[in-house]
Amino acid sequence: xxxLKNLSFTVENEDGxxxxxxxxxLDLTIPDGKFVVITGPNGGGxxxxxxxxxxxxxxxxGQILYNxxxxxxxxxxDRAKLGIGYAFQQPPRFKGLTVRxxxxxxxxxxxxxDECCSYLTRVGLCSMDYLNREVDNSLSGGEVKRIExxxxxxxxxxxxxxxxxxxGIDLWSFAMLVDTFKKLxxxxxxxxxxISHQERIMQLADEIIVLANxxxxxxxxxxxxxxxxxxxxxxxxxxxxxxxxxx
Amino acid sequence: xxxxxxxxxxxxxPTDQHMLREIADMIGTPDGAFNIRKNGExxxxxxxxxxxxxxxxxxxxxxxxxxxxxxxxxxxxxVIITDSGVQExxxxxxxxxxxxxxxxxxxxxxxxxxxxxSKHDGIHSFHIGKNAIVKYVEKHYGDGxxxxxRIMNPTTVVNMDEGSYCEMDMVQIKGVDSTYRKTEAxxxxxxxxxxxxxxxxxxxxxxxxxxxxxxxxEGSSAQIISRTVGKDxxxxxxxxxxxxxxxxxxxxxxxxxxxDNAKISSIPAISANHPDAQVIHEAAxxxxxxxxxxKLETFGMSEEEAEDIIIQGFLK
Ligand SMILES: Nc1ncnc2c1ncn2[C@@H]1O[C@H](COP(=O)(O)OP(=O)(O)OP(=O)(O)O)[C@@H](O)[C@H]1O
Ligand SMILES: [Mg+2]
Numbered sequence: 001x002x003x004l005k006n007l008s009f010t011v012e013n014e015d016g017x018x019x020x021x022x023x024x025x026l027d028l029t030i031p032d033g034k035f036v037v038i039t040g041p042n043g044g045g046x047x048x049x050x051x052x053x054x055x056x057x058x059x060x061x062g063q064i065l066y067n068x069x070x071x072x073x074x075x076x077x078d079r080a081k082l083g084i085g086y087a088f089q090q091p092p093r094f095k096g097l098t099v100r101x102x103x104x105x106x107x108x109x110x111x112x113x114d115e116c117c118s119y120l121t122r123v124g125l126c127s128m129d130y131l132n133r134e135v136d137n138s139l140s141g142g143e144v145k146r147i148e149x150x151x152x153x154x155x156x157x158x159x160x161x162x163x164x165x166x167x168g169i170d171l172w173s174f175a176m177l178v179d180t181f182k183k184l185x186x187x188x189x190x191x192x193x194x195i196s197h198q199e200r201i202m203q204l205a206d207e208i209i210v211l212a213n214x215x216x217x218x219x220x221x222x223x224x225x226x227x228x229x230x231x232x233x234x235x236x237x238x239x240x241x242x243x244x245x246x247x
Numbered sequence: 248x249x250x251x252x253x254x255x256x257x258x259x260x261p262t263d264q265h266m267l268r269e270i271a272d273m274i275g276t277p278d279g280a281f282n283i284r285k286n287g288e289x290x291x292x293x294x295x296x297x298x299x300x301x302x303x304x305x306x307x308x309x310x311x312x313x314x315x316x317x318x319x320x321x322x323x324x325x326v327i328i329t330d331s332g333v334q335e336x337x338x339x340x341x342x343x344x345x346x347x348x349x350x351x352x353x354x355x356x357x358x359x360x361x362x363x364x365s366k367h368d369g370i371h372s373f374h375i376g377k378n379a380i381v382k383y384v385e386k387h388y389g390d391g392x393x394x395x396x397r398i399m400n401p402t403t404v405v406n407m408d409e410g411s412y413c414e415m416d417m418v419q420i421k422g423v424d425s426t427y428r429k430t431e432a433x434x435x436x437x438x439x440x441x442x443x444x445x446x447x448x449x450x451x452x453x454x455x456x457x458x459x460x461x462x463x464x465e466g467s468s469a470q471i472i473s474r475t476v477g478k479d480x481x482x483x484x485x486x487x488x489x490x491x492x493x494x495x496x497x498x499x500x501x502x503x504x505x506x507d508n509a510k511i512s513s514i515p516a517i518s519a520n521h522p523d524a525q526v527i528h529e530a531a532x533x534x535x536x537x538x539x540x541x542k543l544e545t546f547g548m549s550e551e552e553a554e555d556i557i558i559q560g561f562l563k
Contacts, residue, residue, distance in 0.1 A: 056541055080547035092538035096560025105556065106546050155546070 331361020
């Protein structure tokens with residue numbers, strides 16, 4: 001279980017003219033086995049929240065508890081060892097590292113070829129074409145993004161956070177991805193947090209959190225929040241046209 | 248590399264064999280022609296029908312003569328220094344006949360457990376015949392816990408005839424205290440050279456590289472890639488210079504990762520003396536990308552482990 005208590009993240013303005021609250025006194029509990037989707041406007045603080053949970057950013061106030069332990073001051077490495085993981089919104093590339101070795105590094109052990117392949121297949125990549133390719137600039141944005149998701153799958157995490165996994169991914173791979181997440185959602189021991197703007201991903205959620213201006217704007221079971229979002233925005237995704245919703 | 252059984256001369260100690268493995272991937276006697284030089288003298292030498300290794304009469308070093316159209320053969324010419332205080336200048340001349348296709352594995356290892364400085368200055372010259380293809384691999388390595396320095400100053404001149412191709416892979420990853428590398432290449436019509444230089448310095452090491460590529464021939468081309476990592480208090484200075492004297496292409500790319508208190512300078516020069524010469528230089532020096540570090544830490548690695556992985560990949 002993940003508990004955020006009065007969590008804040010404030011940055012000083014570069015010119016010393018004051019400070020900016022990016023996350024403001026956030027209280028949030030994510031029980032085990034839940035599939036949570038966080039959505040909300042650009043700049044609302046979603047990625048920052050994920051980085052605070054992973055330890056990439058340090059909160060300026062409040063506490064993070066994981067299974068009852070205070071991890072607020074714990075390093076990224078130690079949080080990773082507790083089974084927390086984060087798939088970046090914009091994953092870095094690695095010159096000289098192959099997809100296969102990156103997956104193995106993620107898993108923490110040398111992975112057999114067939115296991116690597118199964119992770120790649122889950123994100124819609126034909127594994128034979130990619131296994132020995134370097135994760136460098138020769139890969140497209142969507143490819144890097146999907147490899148990033150595969151590395152998280154290879155880690156078998158207790159708490160996995162995916163930051164806009166759908167971004168830059170074509171429709172065919174997206175369908176595959178939704179399927180993969182659907183299977184993750186069925187697993188009720190591990191928690192998954194997905195930051196997403198996609199209604200097909202929101203529909204998989206147990207719970208939806210809307211984050212805006214660094215605060216929770218609304219939060220609740222999917223069946224409660226999702227219809228509200230629909231009435232508020234009509235359709236807010238490019239890809240889905242709310243087939244059947246308008247009848 | 249195919250290996251025969253151990254047939255090493257009894258003068259090769261376990262340290263020697265460790266050095267040979269580090270610098271030339273040699274485990275046992277290699278197939279093909281070879282020459283092993285140890286502490287200032289040749290200890291084992293073997294020629295083949297197509298590749299003759301000849302001791303120089305007038306100065307230290309060897310001539311390596313490769314017959315025209317010799318195909319798919321290898322030459323190993325490693326040098327090791329295990330006595331403290333050995334200082335030598337060695338001249339190796341390679342004559343690669345027309346249409347030959349060979350791989351040359353050089354390399355130098357210094358193991359210094361004493362107080363005297365050990366130094367190997369290798370002066371290499373290559374005469375690469377028409378349409379010949381040469382792959383040259385050179386690894387520099389040092390170890391031993393003495394106070395004596397491990398110094399290597401290689402000078403390499405590559406003369407390339409029409410249509411020849413040369414690939415040079417030069418690595419210095421560990422243990423060389425001071426190095427001043429000079430490389431010159433002269434390219435005739437349609438000659439192509441590819442140079443990959445990889446270097447890591449640590450402690451108080453110093454490394455300096457001068458490289459001049461003269462693209463004299465029409466249609467000649469050069470690709471020079473330098474990847475380096477500077478750690479601790481080490482210092483690196485690069486002077487790559489590509490000179491286009493004809494219709495040619497040259498691309499020089501220097502990337503460095505800087506860490507700790509290291510100092511790295513990259514001082515490139517490019518010149519074109521012909522309207523159809525195209526000469527490009529790119530250089531970048533920077534810290535390890537923090538996103539890469541963070542990503543690996545989210546896999547449960549410590550910062551040091553993550554740095555090592557990134558550096559290994561960068562220098563691969
Ligand atoms: N270190 C920082 N310094 C200054 N501003 C920051 C910093 N980190 C984040 N911000 C700002 O905080 C806000 C929230 O950023 P964040 O990346 O968390 O948004 P997001 O909800 O993930 O948006 P998107 O949907 O576009 O990915 C943005 O306005 C951003 O510019
Ligand atoms: Mg974001």
